[in-house]
Amino acid sequence: MPDADIVLKNARVITMNPAQSLAELVAVKGGRIMLVGGREDFGRVAGAATRVIDCQGRAVVPGFNDAHC
Numbered sequence: 001m002p003d004a005d006i007v008l009k010n011a012r013v014i015t016m017n018p019a020q021s022l023a024e025l026v027a028v029k030g031g032r033i034m035l036v037g038g039r040e041d042f043g044r045v046a047g048a049a050t051r052v053i054d055c056q057g058r059a060v061v062p063g064f065n066d067a068h069c
Contacts, residue, residue, distance in 0.1 A: 003047030004029050009039065011055035016062055026060060 004027035013023040015036055027035040027045040035045055046052060 001035075001044050002029060004034060004045040004050050006051045006053065007042065007046050008053050008055055008060055009042055010057060011060045012057060013060045014062070 006028040008026040008028075009024065011024055011026065013026055013036060015021055015023055020036070023036045024038045025036070025041055025045075026033060027037075027041070035041060
């Protein structure tokens with residue numbers, strides 16, 4: 001697996017996927033999500049040049065589009 005550009009770790013990721021409703025890590029490469037997983041996945045996606053953001057338990061949610069505004 002290639003190294004991610006950005007990794008959000010120690011997060012409460014709300015995936016909106018019933019099969020995996022919560023996760024702890026999001027890895028992004030080239031502006032696209034490459035992996036949503038747990039802390040055990042960190043070593044698979046983080047390299048020397050990866051920007052790592054420690055979310056300190058904060059929530060990460062999918063983007064919202066409010067057509068009523």
